[in-house]
Amino acid sequence: MLQGTSSFRPKTAMKASASLSVVSVFLLCSSTVASQACDQFAAVGGNFTVPLGHRLRLPDILKWKLNGSVIFYRRTMRMVVGKNDDINQDGSLKLTNLQKDQAGLYTSEVLDRSGRLQTTRDTNLCVLDPVKKPEVKASCQDGNVIFHCVSGAQPADVEHEWLQNGAKVKENRRWFETKAEETKGAEFVCKVSNKFSSETSEPVIHNCAETGYPGELAGINIWVLTGARVGFIVVLTVLVSVCFVRVEKKMTRGLKDEEELPFQRTDTEHRSRDPHFFPLQHHDLRS
Template identity: 75%
Template sequence: MSSTRESSSFWSNVTVKTKTMASLSVVAVCLLCCAAVASQGCDQFAAVGGNFNVPLGYQLKPTDTLKWKLNGNIIFYKRSVRLVVGKNADINDDGSLKLTNLKLDQAGLYTFEVFDQNGRPQTTRNTNLCVLDPVKKPEVKATCQDENVIFHCVSGAQPADAELEWLQDGEEAKGNRRSFETRAEETKGAQFVCKVSNKVSSESSEPVVHICAKTGYPDGINIWILTGARVGFIVVLTVLVSVCFVRVEKKMTMGLKADGEELPMQRIDTEQHSHHPNFSSLQPHHLQS
């Protein structure tokens, strides 16, 4: 009989322990699920390196006790006028929690608890704070391509949640693509700005005006300029050919004189003078007999 009772007691203990472990497992799973849900939903956003006040939303009395927790750990505890954990500089006059020079590891679930002078709970509230990297200032580059212009937003490494948009003369345009192409003539003189933003910050590039549109004279005058250029080219070419021809002829003339040959025109001139009536009288006197 005793062995039967011991065996029954043993299995009873095993059953109780099994049920207890199962209950603990269920509780743990529930807590994990709650934590996952809490981590996904952000009540407030703040930027890395910035400051943020976690709101209290309750009118404190001088005799109240205030506790602030981060992810369940007490980071500030003040009982009436006696400070237990933290520093007086950690909170503002209204009891809100003061966070300065924020870091990524300061994100999480902030909880405050308020008790009266008798230790009775007055109020409590949770605030899930998400700390994000701020965006960086972008730059716009314009590239001319035929009759079009390509705008490109150079933003470098940005946070994963960063969003991009284009502004044309201060108004939203062209969607959220990093680059876009448009007609140069249609956007001549327009100012384009690339804007990058997320939940905690926003940065805009300097405005850029492209110089890809047709410049110079109005349409129609270009034809006359082109025609004039062609005529001028022909005139210059004609002058150059004429100058070259004259120089070549001059060189040939000088070459014949150097060889002692008389040019045809010179011989004709000599013959004309020899038949002239006064030609003999013009001869030197020492030639007469």
Template identity: 40%
Template structure:
């Protein structure tokens, strides 16, 4: 019994730590007010007019990453900051995510106040998604493979799909989408990609999509001419 209790306690602790990890991860990204893609560059502006006699510090979180006193660079490199005091971040990697904050001290010992900081998050660009098709009797399922859990937006014949359909799967009756082309878009704050459009391959229509390349035939027409207007349309063009 004691062994069972210990195992249960260990499992509870593991679940708790996992939940904490996701909360911290999502919370840290939610705090970001600027985003940049890995491999790109980003410049943090200094909202202050520098004088040659001023001392400038740039912090990443609580660590001083750049210090310049009266044009003399004490920490960091000359190329890290331009003449106006802007911090230049290049070849960004995820470990460069964090809060960047400036400090300016004047020659008389006073400090500039209310200098804004930024919370930067560095993210990988999204990969191009792919749509696959699965047939199930009278229904077809389109699945958007995005690689990760990104927001998904569906398109049908290059037009926006319903706003409430944002899941990885999109299901439709086959007869309603015989020749429709579906694609999905995935995005994050630094990039956006859309898949190649695909069509259902559950049922092959024996009728053309258009008449003489002008009039588009509906899916209902293609399903054995179920509606009267489809029959009339064919009679006019073929027997009229």
């Protein structure tokens, strides 16, 4: 029993250790995911102010850290790290011409004269690419108009929004389709945005209801119109072919007549020179 008991305890200890390791890994992952959540967003090349969230007093000590590294440290009006232009009068941190390597966890620490911590605050800043201005293109199809929001390469988190005469349309895709006749003369705009930037296209008015190819035009089905056009082209082709054949026959016949006429003249002249040839006289005909 003791051996069994002694052999059981190590297994129990191993299981407990394994469970503790799993919990530790879970907490570590949770902490990492939480630390990656963005509190604030800013655009590449833009400016941003990280708030302090505390009212500074003259003898207070102020520190700013980025991902744990001290980037600003002022101790009782004496600069240790950084410069005075790095912060505003209220102690907030100034960031200009932001780049992606400036994204991360910003931590502010305010201490009293004796070095005792008064307050601290974390701000996770995400620096992302701004969206680009889009362009709207319209195409006509079967009585409908299809709008496409062309914007080139955009950030992964971009969102689309459509406006008709300034009012939001219930579409959030890069394209949408609507009735051409019902939206005749309406202005459509595509708006792209992400967490911190947005751009709007120039308004577009489609002409599908006027010059497009709707499913029915003035009550006549488009297939009927297409058939009529094809029939007209066929008839016209036949008429042109007939005319061409007749003209060609006339030209061929005229060429043959012109070729035979010189031979007839030559034959007549040859007979007139023959001494045995006597043309018929008028009295001979009477006899």
